Amino acid sequence: xxxxxxxxxxTTVIAHLRDRQHAHLAELCEFLAIPSISMDPAHxxxxxxxxxxxxxxxxxxxxSHTEIIPTSGHPIVFSEWLDAGPTAPTxxxxxxxxxxxxxxxxxxxxxPFAPTASNGNLYARGASDDxxxxxxxxxxxxxxxxxxxxxxxxxxxxxxGEEETSSVGLRHFVHSEADRLRCDAVLMVDSSxxxxxxxxxxxxxxxxxxxxxxxxGPASDLHSGTFGGAVENPFNVLxxxxxxxxxxxxRRVKVPGxxxxxxxxxxxxxxxxxxxPLSDAVLLAMTGAPALAGEAGFSAIERATIRPTLDIxxxxxxxxxxxxKTVIPAQATxxxxxxxxxxxxxxxxxxxxxxxxxxxxxxxxxxxxxxLSASRPVLVDYRAAAVQAASQAFEQAFGAPAACMIGGxxxxxxxxxxxxxxxxxxxxxxxxxxxxxxxxxxKLNLSCFFRGSEMIAHYLPMLAAFS
Amino acid sequence: xxxxxxxxxxTTVIAHLRDRQHAHLAELCEFLAIPSISMDPAHxxxxxxxxxxxxxxxxxxxxSHTEIIPTSGHPIVFSEWLDAGPTAPTxxxxxxxxxxxxxxxxxxxxxPFAPTASNGNLYARGASDDxxxxxxxxxxxxxxxxxxxxxxxxxxxxxxGEEETSSVGLRHFVHSEADRLRCDAVLMVDSSxxxxxxxxxxxxxxxxxxxxxxxxGPASDLHSGTFGGAVENPFNVLxxxxxxxxxxxxRRVKVPGxxxxxxxxxxxxxxxxxxxPLSDAVLLAMTGAPALAGEAGFSAIERATIRPTLDIxxxxxxxxxxxxKTVIPAQATxxxxxxxxxxxxxxxxxxxxxxxxxxxxxxxxxxxxxxLSASRPVLVDYRAAAVQAASQAFEQAFGAPAACMIGGxxxxxxxxxxxxxxxxxxxxxxxxxxxxxxxxxxKLNLSCFFRGSEMIAHYLPMLAAFS
Numbered sequence: 004x005x006x007x008x009x010x011x012x013x014t015t016v017i018a019h020l021r022d023r024q025h026a027h028l029a030e031l032c033e034f035l036a037i038p039s040i041s042m043d044p045a046h047x048x049x050x051x052x053x054x055x056x057x058x059x060x061x062x063x064x065x066x067s068h069t070e071i072i073p074t075s076g077h078p079i080v081f082s083e084w085l086d087a088g089p090t091a092p093t094x095x096x097x098x099x100x101x102x103x104x105x106x107x108x109x110x111x112x113x114x115p116f117a118p119t120a121s122n123g124n125l126y127a128r129g130a131s132d133d134x135x136x137x138x139x140x141x142x143x144x145x146x147x148x149x150x151x152x153x154x155x156x157x158x159x160x161x162x163x164g165e166e167e168t169s170s171v172g173l174r175h176f177v178h179s180e181a182d183r184l185r186c187d188a189v190l191m192v193d194s195s196x197x198x199x200x201x202x203x204x205x206x207x208x209x210x211x212x213x214x215x216x217x218x219x220g221p222a223s224d225l226h227s228g229t230f231g232g233a234v235e236n237p238f239n240v241l242x243x244x245x246x247x248x249x250x251x252x253x254r255r256v257k258v259p260g261x262x263x264x265x266x267x268x269x270x271x272x273x274x275x276x277x278x279x280p281l282s283d284a285v286l287l288a289m290t291g292a293p294a295l296a297g298e299a300g301f302s303a304i305e306r307a308t309i310r311p312t313l314d315i316x317x318x319x320x321x322x323x324x325x326x327x328k329t330v331i332p333a334q335a336t337x338x339x340x341x342x343x344x345x346x347x348x349x350x351x352x353x354x355x356x357x358x359x360x361x362x363x364x365x366x367x368x369x370x371x372x373x374x375l376s377a378s379r380p381v382l383v384d385y386r387a388a389a390v391q392a393a394s395q396a397f398e399q400a401f402g403a404p405a406a407c408m409i410g411g412x413x414x415x416x417x418x419x420x421x422x423x424x425x426x427x428x429x430x431x432x433x434x435x436x437x438x439x440x441x442x443x444x445x446k447l448n449l450s451c452f453f454r455g456s457e458m459i460a461h462y463l464p465m466l467a468a469f470s
Numbered sequence: 471x472x473x474x475x476x477x478x479x480x481t482t483v484i485a486h487l488r489d490r491q492h493a494h495l496a497e498l499c500e501f502l503a504i505p506s507i508s509m510d511p512a513h514x515x516x517x518x519x520x521x522x523x524x525x526x527x528x529x530x531x532x533x534s535h536t537e538i539i540p541t542s543g544h545p546i547v548f549s550e551w552l553d554a555g556p557t558a559p560t561x562x563x564x565x566x567x568x569x570x571x572x573x574x575x576x577x578x579x580x581x582p583f584a585p586t587a588s589n590g591n592l593y594a595r596g597a598s599d600d601x602x603x604x605x606x607x608x609x610x611x612x613x614x615x616x617x618x619x620x621x622x623x624x625x626x627x628x629x630x631g632e633e634e635t636s637s638v639g640l641r642h643f644v645h646s647e648a649d650r651l652r653c654d655a656v657l658m659v660d661s662s663x664x665x666x667x668x669x670x671x672x673x674x675x676x677x678x679x680x681x682x683x684x685x686x687g688p689a690s691d692l693h694s695g696t697f698g699g700a701v702e703n704p705f706n707v708l709x710x711x712x713x714x715x716x717x718x719x720x721r722r723v724k725v726p727g728x729x730x731x732x733x734x735x736x737x738x739x740x741x742x743x744x745x746x747p748l749s750d751a752v753l754l755a756m757t758g759a760p761a762l763a764g765e766a767g768f769s770a771i772e773r774a775t776i777r778p779t780l781d782i783x784x785x786x787x788x789x790x791x792x793x794x795k796t797v798i799p800a801q802a803t804x805x806x807x808x809x810x811x812x813x814x815x816x817x818x819x820x821x822x823x824x825x826x827x828x829x830x831x832x833x834x835x836x837x838x839x840x841x842l843s844a845s846r847p848v849l850v851d852y853r854a855a856a857v858q859a860a861s862q863a864f865e866q867a868f869g870a871p872a873a874c875m876i877g878g879x880x881x882x883x884x885x886x887x888x889x890x891x892x893x894x895x896x897x898x899x900x901x902x903x904x905x906x907x908x909x910x911x912x913k914l915n916l917s918c919f920f921r922g923s924e925m926i927a928h929y930l931p932m933l934a935a936f937s
Binding site: 042168209211213220221222223224225226227228229230231232233234235236238239241242243245246247249251286289290291292293294295296297298303304306307310311312313314315316317318319320321322323325326327328329330331332335336338340342365366367368369375376410411412413436440441442 | 509635676678680682687688689690691692693694695696697698699700701702703705706708709710712713714716718753756757758759760761762763764765770771773774777778779780781782783784785786787788789790793794795796797798799802803805807809832833834835836842843877878879880903907908909
């Protein structure tokens with residue numbers, strides 16, 4: 004394996020995939036029509052329906068064992084085919100069937116849960132993140148099983164329903180049932196390519212530390228005409244606290260010790276990153292901002308991937324309606340998060356920020372800092388066989404090997420896989436940067452979807468050859 | 471006048487008022503049941519209905535001429551009785567029939583537009599601010615007219631429907647039709663007493679400069695995993711800009727020139743203020759805050775009345791729902807206002823703040839500062855006859871003369887009255903500090919309501935005597 008016989012088999016499998024593109028698109032539309040919004044309790048039944056739909060689909064694809072595993076939240080879909088024998092490698096494929104809310108719904112040009120194909124794209128919530136990517140994997144497994152009666156290696160597939168809500172159930176499962184997930188590599192299909200012609204593998208991701216900071220002042224909202232000037236306004240204090248976290252000139256986080264554990268890139272990595280088609284001009288065009296901004300001494304793509312950040316996401320309290328109201332609010336709350344890089348520890352960072360804020364808060368208010376989530380950054384050796392085989396599989400399917408970089412986003416479950424399974428992670432996917440993941444008008448490029456299936460079909464025998 | 475005959479007449483009038491307390495309460499309830507929320511376009515018809523209701527009521531009271539005057543916004547109710555003759559003084563009484571929105575409605579113990587009497591209070595939106603105070607004046611006029619067939623002086627009454635939305639229509643009217651409002655004193659009944667036993671007259675009010683500050687960054691909302699660190703987050707910039715406006719230690723506004731025109735109190739005033747039953751401990755108890763805070767070198771009541779302030783009222787943009795979302799918003803907006811004291815000019819202050827912010831804003835964002843309103847502070851000579859007569863009328867009705875101070879709130883129309891009419895203002899009222907004006911469970915103390923009517927009934931002949 005693969006040798007000539009493997010090569011011939013791959014050809015048969017790819018032909019099978021191409022014959023069935025129309026069917027794969029129709030099936031994906033069915034899957035996307037289920038509004039599996041994990042963070043909205045009103046969609047709990049839709050979550051269960053999406054899990055059942057996927058499990059049925061996997062049984063139809065010919066997987067030997069498929070089950071729906073309940074969790075404290077939404078269920079996990081687990082499926083496996085282990086008949087390649089004990090000496091063959093085992094690949095664990097990961098994805099998720101839950102989606103982000105569709106808000107603001109008015110901003111969609113087509114209904115978010117009525118998938119619509121147009122100009123080579125499929126528009127729907129979840130098209131790219133992550134149902135389309137999951138279905139690309141399902142199609143590849145089915146093609147091997149239907150066209151050849153078997154898979155070239157052992158495969159486990161785990162598709163969770165809580166990726167958009169912190170993967171609580173799966174994190175528990177990964178640690179408590181690691182044996183059922185034993186594998187030689189993990190293929191995570193939940194990210195994007197650089198362009199339709201440039202595949203991408205992430206050899207790490209940033210972590211995240213998400214905080215909610217509340218400043219409480221008067222017992223109830225007060226009128227600024229009556230009390231303004233004599234009582235602390237929680238907003239006035241909150242903006243001072245928030246402003247103290249970051250230097251306005253250097254954009255460095257000012258919390259003591261924040262950068263202590265930040266890993267420097269080595270020269271090889273820095274060259275790898277400089278070779279990416281992601282110049283500052285390219286990133287600026289993608290943002291539409293007046294100018295880029297960030298930590299001095301780093302390129303934009305470095306700032307967005309291998310450097311930590313601090314972003315305020317929202318501030319609530321008081322009055323934000325049309326017109327004006329002169330309220331001194333009883334409390335003001337900010338949501339902020341920090342993207343963390345290897346080897347920063349999110350719990351340590353949360354504690355440092357909390358201490359830093361409490362140290363400054365005046366006795367005229369009470370301050371509460373809540374950790375809403377803490378996800379560790381991940382680092383993989385990009386020279387690992389599983390990564391290199393994936394890059395070659397991309398070359399077969401897309402005509403170009405994959406670029407390698409550390410991703411700026413966070414895959415909370417990745418750190419758990421790494422810790423519990425000890426296998427190399429191949430973090431990749433078939434989305435595109437302009438897919439509007441988490442935004443209105445999410446789409447999937449259909450060419451990436453079909454080629455993504457082929458990439459996985461190629462990857463299975465290649466991983467066997469590398470092992 | 472007043473002499474003995476006047477005194478006897480007053481007694482008759484007061485008896486008339488007391489006989490009819492039950493009817494006055496019932497009428498006020500009718501008025502309060504009309505949800506005349508000026509800032510909500512959904513209540514435009516209610517505004518017109520409230521104006522008609524009041525005009526009918528004034529006709530019933532025996533005023534010689536009453537009309538509803540249309541404006542660019544909600545109508546003004548104007549009424550007069552000028553048969554006291556050309557040598558008698560003319561009093562202009564001012565109030566407003568519009569009310570604040572009732573949000574948050576869930577926090578009300580009784581429905582905001584179903585007036586409910588309980589324990590000597592009447593609960594309803596607008597009970598204290600300002601329908602109850604207006605109706606106290608109407609009852610006093612009616613009592614004189616019904617009990618004696620005349621008023622001791624000429625009276626004009628103007629009740630606007632836009633006090634809660636900047637008085638645009640009335641401001642225009644005051645300046646363009648000043649002749650119709652010609653008077654020797656203006657009695658503004660739209661404020662509070664210190665306690666049910668301590669009447670209060672304001673010999674000035676703070677002005678207000680209300681700004682909306684918007685920072686725009688990327689063309690649309692971005693994901694902080696993809697772009698965090700490489701693009702300016704409008705929130706991060708906004709909190710720095712807001713924090714720069716005020717010193718965290720001294721609480722002084724740091725905008726250059728902000729304090730240039732601030733008037734110092736003279737010794738007599740400072741003594742007047744120190745004599746008020748408004749110690750720091752009293753104010754702290756009223757706020758329920760952990761501690762008071764404010765500009766160094768001033769008592770709490772001084773900070774709340776004769777010193778300027780800066781309060782942030784709300785910040786919008788990004789994500790503030792439950793849970794967490796890692797968005798870099800395209801824009802972030804803050805609402806803030808500054809209470810201004812004599813002789814600060816709100817336009818000048820708006821320009822200084824705007825310049826100060828633009829000077830600091832980085833080129834990585836665009837900044838927009840909008841002036842939502844600008845109201846001048848007001849200062850009256852508290853030794854004026856119209857003020858002293860009012861204090862004596864309070865003594866007749868409440869058993870104590872009125873304390874005099876500058877109010878911390880803003881009555882935008884007061885500066886226009888002063889400028890267009892050149893008459894002394896008597897800014898007073900029958901509300902209480904705990905009436906929850908602008909908040910849920912607004913109430914009116916019924917004893918203050920009934921005695922308020924008597925105070926106005928006493929004031930009319932006293933003003934004649936002083937003139």
